Amino acid sequence: MYLTFAAAAAGVTALVLHQRSVLALDPGQNLPPRYLVLMVLDGAQPADLTVGKLPHLDALRAAGTQYTNAFDGILEAETPAGHATISTGSRPDHNGILGFDWSTANARYSLFSPDQMASVEQILQNSGAPTIGSLYKKQYPHAVVVALSGHKYYAAAPLGGPAADAIMYYQGDPNGRYVPTSVPGHVPPASVLAAPGLTTPTIHLPDGAENHLATELALSAVARMHPRILLINYPEFDWPLGHVDGGLESRSKVATDMTQFDTDLGLIESAYRRAGVLGRTLFAITADHGMMPVSHFIPSSVVDNAVSAAGTTAPDIASSSADYIWLADQTKAQAVAQNIMNAHESGIQSAYYLAGSGAGLHYISAVPGSVTPALETANQYLLDALLNGHQPTVVVFGHEGATFTSPTTGWKADHGGNSWESQHIPLVLSGPGILRGVTVSAPAALEDVAPTVLTDMGVAPRGMEGHALTDALEQSSQSQQRARVAEAGQLTPIQEALTSASAAGR
Numbered sequence: 001m002y003l004t005f006a007a008a009a010a011g012v013t014a015l016v017l018h019q020r021s022v023l024a025l026d027p028g029q030n031l032p033p034r035y036l037v038l039m040v041l042d043g044a045q046p047a048d049l050t051v052g053k054l055p056h057l058d059a060l061r062a063a064g065t066q067y068t069n070a071f072d073g074i075l076e077a078e079t080p081a082g083h084a085t086i087s088t089g090s091r092p093d094h095n096g097i098l099g100f101d102w103s104t105a106n107a108r109y110s111l112f113s114p115d116q117m118a119s120v121e122q123i124l125q126n127s128g129a130p131t132i133g134s135l136y137k138k139q140y141p142h143a144v145v146v147a148l149s150g151h152k153y154y155a156a157a158p159l160g161g162p163a164a165d166a167i168m169y170y171q172g173d174p175n176g177r178y179v180p181t182s183v184p185g186h187v188p189p190a191s192v193l194a195a196p197g198l199t200t201p202t203i204h205l206p207d208g209a210e211n212h213l214a215t216e217l218a219l220s221a222v223a224r225m226h227p228r229i230l231l232i233n234y235p236e237f238d239w240p241l242g243h244v245d246g247g248l249e250s251r252s253k254v255a256t257d258m259t260q261f262d263t264d265l266g267l268i269e270s271a272y273r274r275a276g277v278l279g280r281t282l283f284a285i286t287a288d289h290g291m292m293p294v295s296h297f298i299p300s301s302v303v304d305n306a307v308s309a310a311g312t313t314a315p316d317i318a319s320s321s322a323d324y325i326w327l328a329d330q331t332k333a334q335a336v337a338q339n340i341m342n343a344h345e346s347g348i349q350s351a352y353y354l355a356g357s358g359a360g361l362h363y364i365s366a367v368p369g370s371v372t373p374a375l376e377t378a379n380q381y382l383l384d385a386l387l388n389g390h391q392p393t394v395v396v397f398g399h400e401g402a403t404f405t406s407p408t409t410g411w412k413a414d415h416g417g418n419s420w421e422s423q424h425i426p427l428v429l430s431g432p433g434i435l436r437g438v439t440v441s442a443p444a445a446l447e448d449v450a451p452t453v454l455t456d457m458g459v460a461p462r463g464m465e466g467h468a469l470t471d472a473l474e475q476s477s478q479s480q481q482r483a484r485v486a487e488a489g490q491l492t493p494i495q496e497a498l499t500s501a502s503a504a505g506r
Helices: 002-022 046-050 055-062 079-088 114-127 132-139 153-160 209-225 251-274 300-309 330-342 373-384 446-456 478-505
Strands: 035-041 064-067 101-103 108-110 145-148 166-172 178-182 229-234 281-286 316-319 322-326 348-355 362-365 394-398 427-430 438-440
Touching: 035 079, 035 132, 035 251, 035 446, 046 251, 055 064, 055 251, 055 281, 055 427, 079 114, 079 153, 079 446, 101 316, 101 322, 108 114, 114 153, 114 166, 132 145, 132 229, 132 446, 145 153, 145 209, 153 166, 153 229, 166 209, 178 209, 209 229, 209 251, 281 446, 300 322, 300 330, 330 348, 330 394, 348 373, 362 373, 373 478, 427 446
Parallel strands: 035 229, 035 281, 064 438, 145 166, 145 229
Antiparallel strands: 064 427, 101 108, 166 178, 281 427, 316 322, 322 394, 348 362, 348 394
């Protein structure tokens, strides 16, 4: 009898401890959400969210607020910078994460290596930019923060930031299997990575399978770590769906990936429902950048010849739907930019060179009047996001559909620059404290995601540059509402200029 009683008591104790770790701190129906599931559909286009049968996503959108003109508002419009902006609520000029590659006076950074994730963390720490995880844990020190992806460690690391308890991703092992692993310093309990069903015998997976593995890894973390903050990157919308297949140019593949995502969303909702916390969970669905169909490849010789003719070299060039050029001799910046424009390449829209020093750094158009005044204002807004101390010396923008990426890639779509399709992203918010059945056409920027979700969760977004999207919130302060109105007033002409240039460039 004693053993029976002791076993029962132990079971009850374990159940109570489990509930304390999973359930909200303050039970009640009218309190802000205590859980966040933020899902980044890497490179997804807003129209992707309407392809296929998506009952879970449709229900979530109907119960929440969606933005039709959300856009990155940053350069570079790339995965590392986009996820850092989502996490910090600040642009690269504040958080320090510029793109995949950049050069400084003393070093060259390339984030195409898991070994560089320590550098990402150090840059974020040095910037002083808070993150979703750090601000939430400051208010709730025992809360668990988990960030993860498929193969994109360079998405999961900036998304989780230094405060994340676990940062996980997938990689191939020596036996050719696809296995989950983690970033050093952010290692989950061994049971999370060893859960059944997380390893596949090959790295060659059918469409949607890698995204599903990310969901399975997330569910393992939910079952064993009970995170308050769950941040997931879904990589396949970018590659292969975007770059290789052209995104919406292959609607059948979009439907495959979106149907799988909808199933995964339903699995996560079910897990939170079983834990008794679905009603206290805020869902945010967005992307880190858009995806622009490619119709023209700009020859690399245009930039190479311009640099050589100016009498200097370029230690680093990051090529995408824009070209970002670091020069060995920065005094040659104007000459390089003018040489590029003098080539009269049909795919090039505009070129800018760095001028000034210290707080007075700014970009100047090589050919004033090469774009409309409205687009010049929009370009300058985006260029300002680069000024973080290791900014490129020359920036070249392509017309909509033009890319500086090599044609040998065979890519059908690209991103990274100022084109509207590179910038345009989906944004859906749903859960406690979010207005139901609302569609907002006023523009929102990527840096607004973090302040909005934190505000909805009852945490002040101190130190973030973005604004709480009060047009989605049931409750907000008057100062937040005024800031949002002012932001919308600033972003509207920028969004309109980018969309007009996109339509003219097609």
